[in-house]
Amino acid sequence: MPIQIIINLIIAVLWMFLFESYSFSTFFIGYLSGIVLLLLMERFIPDRFYFYRLWSIVKLLFLFIKELIMANIQVVKLVYSPKLKMEPGIIAVPIEVRTNWEITMLANLITLTPGTLSVSVSPDNMFIYVHAMDAPDADEVIKEIKGTFEKAIMEVTR
Amino acid sequence: MKEIVISIILIIGTFFLFSGALGVFRLPDVYTRLHAASKSATLGVAGILIAAFLFFWIEQNMVSGKLVLGIIFILMTAPVSGHMISRAAYQKGVPLWEKTTRDDLKSSSNKTNTRG
Numbered sequence: 501m502p503i504q505i506i507i508n509l510i511i512a513v514l515w516m517f518l519f520e521s522y523s524f525s526t527f528f529i530g531y532l533s534g535i536v537l538l539l540l541m542e543r544f545i546p547d548r549f550y551f552y553r554l555w556s557i558v559k560l561l562f563l564f565i566k567e568l569i570m571a572n573i574q575v576v577k578l579v580y581s582p583k584l585k586m587e588p589g590i591i592a593v594p595i596e597v598r599t600n601w602e603i604t605m606l607a608n609l610i611t612l613t614p615g616t617l618s619v620s621v622s623p624d625n626m627f628i629y630v631h632a633m634d635a636p637d638a639d640e641v642i643k644e645i646k647g648t649f650e651k652a653i654m655e656v657t658r
Numbered sequence: 659m660k661e662i663v664i665s666i667i668l669i670i671g672t673f674f675l676f677s678g679a680l681g682v683f684r685l686p687d688v689y690t691r692l693h694a695a696s697k698s699a700t701l702g703v704a705g706i707l708i709a710a711f712l713f714f715w716i717e718q719n720m721v722s723g724k725l726v727l728g729i730i731f732i733l734m735t736a737p738v739s740g741h742m743i744s745r746a747a748y749q750k751g752v753p754l755w756e757k758t759t760r761d762d763l764k765s766s767s768n769k770t771n772t773r774g
Contacts, residue, residue, distance in 0.1 A: 564733070571697045572674050579681040579694060588690055588755060592762035604738075611737035612700060617693050618737075619744045631689045631744065635759045 504550045508534040556655040563652055567613040574614040578633070589635025590619060592627045593642050595650065602653055603628070609649045616641060660716050664709050671705025674698045687755040688747045696740030704729050 508531060515530025516522055535551060542549050578586065597603055607618040607628060615633035622629070632641050681694025711725040754761065 568697070568701055572677075572701045575681055575694050575697050576674070576677045579677050579684060584684070584686070586690070587757060587759045589758050589760035590754075590762050590764075591760070607741055608734070608737040611696055611740050612733075615693070617689060617696065617744060618741050619689070619748055629762060631693075633690070633693065638760070 504538060504545060504547065507545070508538060511537060553656065556652070560652045560656055563648070564609065564612065567609070571612060571614040574633075586633045587635050588631065588633055589638070591630050591632050591635060591638045591641060592622075593630050593645055594626060595628050596646075597650060597653060597657075598625060599657070602657055605653050606645075606649060609653075610645060613644075613649070616645070664713050664716075667705055667709040667712065671702045671709060673702075674705065675702030678702060686757075688752050689744055690755065692740050692744050696736055700732055700736040703732050707732070 511534035512527050512530035515533060516526050519526050538545065538549060539551070578584070595603070595606065597606055603621060603625060607621065610616050610618040610628070610630055617631040618628055619631050620629040621627075630641065630645070632638065634641075675698060678694050678698030681698065682691045685691045685694060707725050707729050711722055711729075714720045714722045714725070
């Protein structure tokens, strides 16, 4: 993957020299044409084209923003309702991601999603303990975390 | 028109901040309060920063990188602080709300202590 980024940067700089205008917009156009060139020559360069990974990072970012807005709407609903109807509890969620970076991302995502707050990580990195607003439907919480966030994170890192 | 859009984003941001503060006031224990604090503070501050960014961009034609960086750092740091406060509270033994239905961490923490 690093070699592809270097090739892309070289194409962009080459583009700037060919046009003899050294501004950011020329660099950007050169970078875009570099992406197109790399996409056309995907068969000849080693490793998967890095733009796919970039695309999954963008998808993860949008998931993050969507969940953050949903979580805020839920908090607003809870705060302005006259009676507090919730059954909080701490749920152990088994996780498959192993590296520190992935676990940090997952814990951050969990904290910013509706009704969940990451409290602790077990010492052997097997479980993440989640404080949920509605503990009785624990299976749904686990399914959502594993199906949506963990999958999106693993798409970026693996 | 521009002023209206910017004002609406500002009002949304402050509304979420206000709801978060009200949540901290109303909810029963540390953990449920952190739910309100960590989520609405993030979106509230991000909304205000986005409004400021749009204002500088439209009115003064200036792209302010500092405001974008502020949004990114708020998104990264607010959940970490929420996680750390709740973890510290649990290890210090702050009690859960009496209507709490389950506690998986309790059964595991007498076997092994959670990581520092």
